[in-house]
Structure formats: C-alpha cells, structure tokens
Amino acid sequence: IPKVAFTASMTSTVNSHRGPFSSETNLIFDKVLTNIGDAYSGTTGIFTAPVNGVYYFRYSGNAFTSHDMGLSIFKGSSRFVSSYEYNSGEQNDNASNGAVMQLEAGEQVHMRLWIRSWVFVDYRYNYSTFTGFLILQRKCR
Template structure:
C-alpha cells in the first residue's frame, strides 16, 4: 500500500512531462513507491485499487494522466481557471498489474496546465494505491509451461492440479471489477418517442473483471455471493449540460449525484463511493436522467468509471 502527496505547485511546459514527483509520504508499505521518481512498482501480480486527486492553479487548466508503464490509462481534468481555492477533482479505478509493472502520474503537456500543491495545511495533489488481491496464477502457469516438456507425467499432473486449484480458488473468493465508458452519454431521445427517464450507462473498456460478475454490455454488476461490497464511480460534467447520475440497487435508487448548473462551459468531474450489503443475485448499476438538458462527459481519457469489489462474505 502507498499514499503520497505533493506540497509544491507544478506548472506545465511545452516539453514532454516526466512523472509527477512527491515529497510527503503517508504510507509506503514495502517501500515500493519512489517519492522522487513518482513511480510505484508492483511487487506481485494482482488487482490494485488506485486513487488520485488534483487541483488546478489560478489561470491554468488541470489535467493529470494515470500512466501504466508508458501508456495512458485514465485522465483527471478540470478546464476552469480557478480563482482562490483550487477545485479538487478525484479519480478511482482497479488495475490488474503484472509484477514490476510501473504506474505513475503525468501532468499534461503544455503551459496552460498546472496542478496545486499544499493549500491551507491540506494536500490537494495525492496518489494512493493498495493490493486488493494477490494472484500468483501467472507464476504457476509459467512453472507449468516450463515443466510441460522434459518432465515425467507425475510432475506434470502435480503442476496441472496446482493451476486448476488456483483458478478455482480465485473464481470463488475474488470478486472485483473496474470499467470505463470512453464516450459521452446524452439524455433525451432525438425522435421524441422514448418516454423513459432511465439511461443505463454501459462501458467499452474493462480494466478488471475478476469473477466475471460484471456485464460491460449491459452495465450491470450481479452479486455472485452474499456479502459486503464497496462501489465507487466517477463521472464528468458535459459543458453547458446538467448532470444527474444515480447508483441503482436492483430497481431502487440508492445514491444520486446531481449537478444542476447547466451554464458552465467547463469540464468538471464528480466522484462518489458507497458500501452495500448484497445478497446473491442483487444487481447494481449506474443510470442518468433521460432529458436533453442532461449529459455525462467522457472521451478516451476514461472520465466515466465504475468499480466495485467484495469486502467480506456474510
């Protein structure tokens, strides 16, 4: 687990940015996060929950990119030029990392971007993560492949059983998903024929789906076992549109996020999280209001995300 913060403001420039560095350490179990380099190196294969936040500087936009090795995974953005206290934005997701995978934050290239450091004795720019589940399946599979040739049948059978045992064990005990929608979702049926007020958000990018209990095509998570679950979601506000996103449990509205200011021309982001007790077969999903005044913003930066995992069986 790691949790770090940056105390100094960071301003963008024309050249390609390196990783955002940090100078305050809350937690760094195992020492796998390098403060100066701003990078976390995964010690084992598994599913990791990652969160990060940032606030803009006066007269600058804010855009932080979550990088996995050298590839962009997710973006955090605020287009407004903040005055006074910075608008803090948050993102959250679950990533499947191989051993030695590297994750880090990058400030978008350009002099128009910046991110705040410490303000009024509180940290605005933070980066945290922890291992949800340690999965050694890949290592076992590699051992199996190494022993598959040039070994006797007894040894091959032993390794095969080990692979099967790990696979079954993970499917029974591990439940976690994280998905993104990389397109904006608009309310209102252009034909005027749809009276429904529900637009279920579906997804086109899957980060993690351990246990295969999340259907990205329908956008619905179905609890495979009774227990206590954690859910989080982040959405973007579309410029000059209202925002309304609801977390649904079965057919009941459980949590709602509303932003009724439709005059703002800026992209902004809102996040929510909740812990629910579910019984086997319960469903959880996100919906938005079906009206032309409403929209949820996203693009290839994955501004719309939905994640969840089993905390404990009951």
C-alpha cells in the first residue's frame, strides 16, 4: 500500500485571519507540516488522490467571538461535510469535522471558507488545520 498522509496549517507572521469574503473561497493551508507521498499542494490547497482508495480527511477551525466560521470539505465540486460556528459571544470558538471518502486516482479534495465568515490564523500554534491520509488502496471498478 502506498504511503499517503498530510497535515497542513496556514502561515502568518502575526495572529490574523482569513476572510470574511463576499463569496465562498478555497482555503489554502500553505504551512505544510507533513506531506508523505506529496499528494497535497500547499500552493493550491488541493489534495489529489495518487491511487484509487479509501481516504480519511479532517479539519479543525478556530475563530473568535465576533465572527461566524463556516468550513466545508469538498470532493471535486461537491460539498462533502461541513461545520458552522455562530459568533456565540464566547472567547474562542472551535469547529471540526471529518469524513471517509472513496476516491479514484486523480480526484481532488479541498477546503472552503463560507461566505461572510472567517477562520483564525495564528503564527505559532497551528489551531486551524487540514489533514488527510490513505486508509486502504482498492482496485479500479
């Protein structure tokens, strides 16, 4: 079985945020912490399946009290799983989700930030992350 696994966060020199944007926006986790098999691009934020298989993806997002945070994992152009954190008035808000996906070689997975929401980007703790790995390889249909 090929070895495929990645974890990425977002680069910032100061505590900052991505968003809000007027349309849903692809999130680029450009601070690549692990990229075994080089299937994740820190330039585009896109994971491209190197082999047919079953993969697991997860993300975590951190936001502060004054903004909503909506995040989704997309398989190609289709929303797969999401999470939403309303600006609750608490100091720190966190949201996460994960999914098992069957992918054909070449299919792509990426993250999007919802319209008018934001995600916190810290300069050293990597609160907001995107992770994926191959669970098992399978033959073509």
